[in-house]
Amino acid sequence: MARVAVLPGDGVGKEVTREAARVLRAVRPELELVEWPHGAHRFLESGETITDAELGELSSSYDAILLGALGDPRVPGNEHARQILLGMRFKLDLFINFRPVRLLHERLCPLKGKTVEDLDFVIFRENTEGVYVGMGGTFKQGTPDEVAVQEDMNTRKGVERIIRAAFDYARAHGHSRVTLSDKANAMEFAGGLWRRVFAEVAREYPEIEREALYVDMLAMDLVRRPERYQVIVTGNLFGDILSDLGAALVGGLGLTASGNIHPGRVSLFEPVHGSAPDIAGQDTANPLAAILTAALMLRHLGDDDSAARIEAAVQAAVLAGETTSDLGGTLGTVAAGEAVLRRLG
Numbered sequence: 001m002a003r004v005a006v007l008p009g010d011g012v013g014k015e016v017t018r019e020a021a022r023v024l025r026a027v028r029p030e031l032e033l034v035e036w037p038h039g040a041h042r043f044l045e046s047g048e049t050i051t052d053a054e055l056g057e058l059s060s061s062y063d064a065i066l067l068g069a070l071g072d073p074r075v076p077g078n079e080h081a082r083q084i085l086l087g088m089r090f091k092l093d094l095f096i097n098f099r100p101v102r103l104l105h106e107r108l109c110p111l112k113g114k115t116v117e118d119l120d121f122v123i124f125r126e127n128t129e130g131v132y133v134g135m136g137g138t139f140k141q142g143t144p145d146e147v148a149v150q151e152d153m154n155t156r157k158g159v160e161r162i163i164r165a166a167f168d169y170a171r172a173h174g175h176s177r178v179t180l181s182d183k184a185n186a187m188e189f190a191g192g193l194w195r196r197v198f199a200e201v202a203r204e205y206p207e208i209e210r211e212a213l214y215v216d217m218l219a220m221d222l223v224r225r226p227e228r229y230q231v232i233v234t235g236n237l238f239g240d241i242l243s244d245l246g247a248a249l250v251g252g253l254g255l256t257a258s259g260n261i262h263p264g265r266v267s268l269f270e271p272v273h274g275s276a277p278d279i280a281g282q283d284t285a286n287p288l289a290a291i292l293t294a295a296l297m298l299r300h301l302g303d304d305d306s307a308a309r310i311e312a313a314v315q316a317a318v319l320a321g322e323t324t325s326d327l328g329g330t331l332g333t334v335a336a337g338e339a340v341l342r343r344l345g
């Protein structure tokens with residue numbers, strides 16, 4: 001039996017996670033869902049974000065973490081969100097940010113003439129290094145001579161493990177090509193490391209073609225001919241940007257799921273959207289990204305059948321137009337969750 005820590009978090013995170021949990025209970029009643037109260041409310045009351053002991057408990061006593069969203073206008077700078085989310089990503093060493101980009105219905109794609117077969121790729125974004133490590137500083141801050149330095153940290157170990165994860169995924173899923181995206185022409189030191197390691201690792205997967213594209217080229221090509229792409233591997237910053245481009249190609253934030261993964265260890269699954277304070281508490285948030293995130297989590301836990309059932313139910317609800325208004329429907333959050341639940345049979 002699997003044990004899942006559920007952190008609904010803030011704002012619409014609470015509303016969409018409730019629907020995802022209902023779907024999980026419907027397909028896997030024996031799953032143990034343990035709710036964690038972490039978020040702005042707890043931070044404002046007690047000053048607590050997440051402790052090292054709690055991170056230890058997550059890794060020793062849970063199989064997965066399901067997160068809603070973190071961010072609250074009452075916490076200026078969102079320091080609770082940063083500490084909880086980045087705390088989990090960095091301290092649990094969740095080095096893979098896995099973002100599937102799959103179109104459920106043609107009408108959701110802003111590109112002309114693209115079908116559901118044309119948009120089906122995954123992004124492996126490095127999740128623990130790059131410019132997100134916060135190395136750098138400022139000099140002469142607040143003066144006309146101010147200098148800001150933000151370092152882009154890339155380690156051999158970090159680069160190798162994300163590239164290997166992308167090739168392993170490609171092999172396991174019968175894909176024929178892995179695309180590396182970087183900016184090796186302008187960032188020659190980091191780019192050089194990524195390209196050397198990419199070529200080395202690729203030799204262990206002779207049946208898989210490798211290609212390396214500058215990120216500007218790839219961004220353009222993803223809009224022009226997304227059907228070429230199967231598995232994309234990239235650094236933290238470019239992965240962040242490309243994943244949002246991918247989200248826009250398949251219907252936006254209301255449908256996009258992600259995993260923060262360390263194979264063999266407790267991993268974290270969350271919808272890509274934030275806590276959307278502008279619509280929180282109005283029963284208008286789309287719960288489908290959170291529900292698809294739950295499916296992604298089940299697949300990671302080895303339950304492909306339940307994941308496929310959930311994905312099929314979501315797709316059927318979208319095809320029937322039984323969705324929230326961001327996807328053109330008229331339902332509220334709870335009713336959109338029920339439209340999926342009904343289709344689970």
Ligand SMILES: NC(=O)c1ccc[n+]([C@@H]2O[C@H](COP(=O)([O-])OP(=O)(O)OC[C@H]3O[C@@H](n4cnc5c(N)ncnc54)[C@H](O)[C@@H]3O)[C@@H](O)[C@H]2O)c1
Pocket residue numbers: 012016068069070071072073078081085253254270271272273274275276277278279284285286287289326
């Ligand atoms: N991983 C996370 O927890 C995460 C990610 C992004 C932003 N945030 C935080 O969320 C807060 C709001 O950030 P933001 O406004 O930049 O991003 P956001 O994703 O919360 O919202 C962006 C826009 O998309 C809409 N939207 C988001 N989720 C939706 C849903 N499920 N259904 C329908 N519409 C939806 C919102 O109404 C808003 O107009 C901030 O505090 C931010 O730091 C958290």
